[in-house]
Structure formats: structure tokens, C-alpha cells
Amino acid sequence: MERRSAMDAVRMRIGMAISLGLLKPGERLPDQEDVALGLSVSPITARLALASLAEQGVVVRRRGRAGGTFVADSPPTEVLASLSASPAESQAVNRLVHRRLLFECAVTHYAAVNATAERLDELERLTREMAKSSDWSYYHRMDEQFHQLVGTASCLDTAVEVYHETLAELYDYFIPYPIEKLHTSNRDHIALVAALRARKVKEAVEISRKHVDILHCTLFMGLAQG
Structure with a gap:
């Protein structure tokens, strides 16, 4: 973990949870601030990590009253494979x-x-x-x-x-x-x-x-x- 940036560590932790089936397709993640608190990182680190995962199709972000960050229905397997612990x-x-x-x-x-x-x-x-x-x-x-x-x-x-x-x-x-x-x-x-x-x-x-x-x-x- 020490060799990874804080953002990459968050990406890996969320990615592993998805790979292991702990976070299900379509499941809503807590708000960005709560993700930061739950994973003991700064809000900006959580924001950057979630934005990066969204760019790669691992999560999707929706606007509006029912919006938020959700696990993608079909996260790219090659991306999830890269988000694993050594x-x-x-x-x-x-x-x-x-x-x-x-x-x-x-x-x-x-x-x-x-x-x-x-x-x-x-x-x-x-x-x-x-x-x-x-x-x-x-x-x-x-x-x-x-x-x-x-x-x-x-x-x-x-x-x-x-x-x-x-x-x-x-x-x-x-x-x-x-x-x-x-x-x-x-x-x-x-x-x-x-x-x-x-x-x-x-x-x-x-x-x-x-x-x-x-x-x-x-x-x-x-x-x-x-």
C-alpha cells in the first residue's frame, strides 16, 4: 500500500469489493464524503478515485434526486483484474x-x-x-x-x-x-x-x-x- 498513491489504494479497495461480489452491480455507493470517511482518506482523494473508476466504466455516476455513484452493470473485467492486491x-x-x-x-x-x-x-x-x-x-x-x-x-x-x-x-x-x-x-x-x-x-x-x-x-x- 505504501507504494501506491492514496487514490490508487481507494480504487483498488473498491475494485476488489466489486470483484469479490461484496459490491453488487447497480448498488449505490455512499456519498463521496462518506466514502472518504469510511476508507480513511481525504474527500478529494475519494472524489478523484471515484472519477477515475467512472472513466474506466467500473462505476457510473447519475445526477438528480435519485442520483449518485453506482456499481456498473457490467464492469470491465480487465480493469477489475488490474485492481487487485499484490x-x-x-x-x-x-x-x-x-x-x-x-x-x-x-x-x-x-x-x-x-x-x-x-x-x-x-x-x-x-x-x-x-x-x-x-x-x-x-x-x-x-x-x-x-x-x-x-x-x-x-x-x-x-x-x-x-x-x-x-x-x-x-x-x-x-x-x-x-x-x-x-x-x-x-x-x-x-x-x-x-x-x-x-x-x-x-x-x-x-x-x-x-x-x-x-x-x-x-x-x-x-x-x-x-
């Missing part, structure tokens, strides 16, 4: 996955011991926000806040900073995903908050381990095909 990028994702899995278990353990009632209430609020989200962009933003807060709730001081850095790196590889599947994964968040409230350390850690393991096999670039 083996090196896939390896980078796998390394980040393993690092995050280690950190996730650690911060969850200590969150079950140290989380305050206020932070647990905020985690619960975020699960409600994710449950009512209607698109992947908003869900991803709430999901990131949720996991950042689990880290903060652990009270592991400077170790939390390293966890947050790893989390941010990995979120750069998120690709759009059907909201129905994301709502299903939110059940893990709900179960985790319940375990944290009950101070059930082993149960909370196991929920986090399974959650990270499953999501990283489906939601991150380079892993969805492997």
Missing part, C-alpha cells in the same frame, strides 16, 4: 493481522479487569450505532471507535498506543462489505461488552480472538480470496 501486499496484511490478534487478546484481558462503567456504557452505545447503520462506511467508523475504546479501557498506558497504531494500519486495508454481514459481526461486539461488564476475562478474550480471526478472513484486502 502478493507482497497480502503478506503485509497477514503480518498486521497476527500483530493485531496478539494485541487484541491483551487489551481485552485488561479491559475486562479495568474498564470503567462510563467506558462500558460508551462501548454499548457504539454497538447500538453499528446495529442501526445502513451502509459500510458508517459502520466501519463506529467499529474503529469501538476497538480503539476497548484498547483505552485496558489502561495499558503506552502499550495502548502501539495497539492503536496497529489498528489504524490495518483499517487502511478495509474493503467495502455488505451491511447485513457487518450487522452479524456486531453481535460479537454486543457479546464482548456483556463479558466485559461481567468481568469474565477468559470469555471476553475468546470472543475477541474469534471475532478478529473471522473478520480478518473476510473483511481485509488480500485475505478474502485466500
Whole structure:
């Protein structure tokens, strides 16, 4: 990803989601600003990426009240083939996955011991926000806040900073995903908050381990095909 421009990275993430059938022909993408927020890029980067994909026939842009950006009915296969992660990028994702899995278990353990009632209430609020989200962009933003807060709730001081850095790196590889599947994964968040409230350390850690393991096999670039 570091060798790609931010615009090319967005093009690839959207292109891979289409190739994998996560974004369907005719499906409307969130507004440009929401795409930018959901993929952690600037609005101008999102605009340039969408414009480039439109020029290549991967998406179509329509005006008017029912307008917006939509996945083309028949995106050019040769263009989609070019929008894929390299083996090196896939390896980078796998390394980040393993690092995050280690950190996730650690911060969850200590969150079950140290989380305050206020932070647990905020985690619960975020699960409600994710449950009512209607698109992947908003869900991803709430999901990131949720996991950042689990880290903060652990009270592991400077170790939390390293966890947050790893989390941010990995979120750069998120690709759009059907909201129905994301709502299903939110059940893990709900179960985790319940375990944290009950101070059930082993149960909370196991929920986090399974959650990270499953999501990283489906939601991150380079892993969805492997």
C-alpha cells in the first residue's frame, strides 16, 4: 500500500469489493464524503478515485434526486483484474493481522479487569450505532471507535498506543462489505461488552480472538480470496 498513491489504494479497495461480489452491480455507493470517511482518506482523494473508476466504466455516476455513484452493470473485467492486491501486499496484511490478534487478546484481558462503567456504557452505545447503520462506511467508523475504546479501557498506558497504531494500519486495508454481514459481526461486539461488564476475562478474550480471526478472513484486502 505504501507504494501506491492514496487514490490508487481507494480504487483498488473498491475494485476488489466489486470483484469479490461484496459490491453488487447497480448498488449505490455512499456519498463521496462518506466514502472518504469510511476508507480513511481525504474527500478529494475519494472524489478523484471515484472519477477515475467512472472513466474506466467500473462505476457510473447519475445526477438528480435519485442520483449518485453506482456499481456498473457490467464492469470491465480487465480493469477489475488490474485492481487487485499484490502478493507482497497480502503478506503485509497477514503480518498486521497476527500483530493485531496478539494485541487484541491483551487489551481485552485488561479491559475486562479495568474498564470503567462510563467506558462500558460508551462501548454499548457504539454497538447500538453499528446495529442501526445502513451502509459500510458508517459502520466501519463506529467499529474503529469501538476497538480503539476497548484498547483505552485496558489502561495499558503506552502499550495502548502501539495497539492503536496497529489498528489504524490495518483499517487502511478495509474493503467495502455488505451491511447485513457487518450487522452479524456486531453481535460479537454486543457479546464482548456483556463479558466485559461481567468481568469474565477468559470469555471476553475468546470472543475477541474469534471475532478478529473471522473478520480478518473476510473483511481485509488480500485475505478474502485466500
